Amino acid sequence: MVAIDPDEPTEEEHKRRSITKLRYMQFREGGSSSAQLGFRIEAAKMPGGSLQKNFKKVRSWEDVSATMREFFGADVKRVRQAILNRLIKMRDAVEHSEFFAAHEVVGSSLLLMYDRDQVGVWAIDFAKSTRIEVGRRLSHRDTWTPGNNEDGYLMGIDNLIQIVEDLNAED
Structure with missing residues (x-):
């Protein structure tokens, strides 16, 4: 934290020379x-x-x-459309998944890859996913507050889809 912004830690954090993991994650x-x-x-x-x-x-x-415009490079239309199609399918799968409805997903990633012949998007890194209380369901679109277990997973996919759609509309 100090390497990025020396003024960010509170006086108490400076004295302790430490911060909580939650504080670092929020920062x-x-x-x-x-x-x-x-x-x-x-x-x-x-x-x-x-x-x-x-x-x-x-x-x-x-x-x-x-950054996404640069990532897509020269083979723009084929790559963007394939990634967009995959993201839309992933969003639909997550929206209908009992696993996602009942699990907080922390630290997961989407891996986007392409080369001359193939394009792919994969959901990876679910080691920190935790089951929430029985009977509760997560939207994955609500803003996180302490104790609500919302992780923004679908909000992230929604926004990534919109960015790719916006880039497609530029052409």
Whole structure:
């Protein structure tokens, strides 16, 4: 946290020289697109082969759109349409899934990959998913507040779909 913003820790956190994991996660989410869009870009191997991991300043809708535009590269229409189709199918599956309705999904990722011949999107990293109380159902679109278990999973997919649709409309 201090490396990113030395003024962010409270006086008490400076004295203790530590912060809680919750505090760090909230700080990290607030400084990325996660809080606004329900997802953030962690890494991307761009056309030409360069792996990029520094997306800390990619926060806004416009920042994410510009990064996605660069990620799609020259084979834009085929790649974007295939990714869009897969995201729509994934959203439908999540909306109708009993597993998702009954589980908080923390730390999961969507892996988007393409090459000259294939395009794919996969949901990965479900190790931190936890079952919620029996009888409760999550929307995965509501804003997280302590104790509500909402994770924004569908909000993130919804926004990613909209960004790809917006990019398609530019052509």
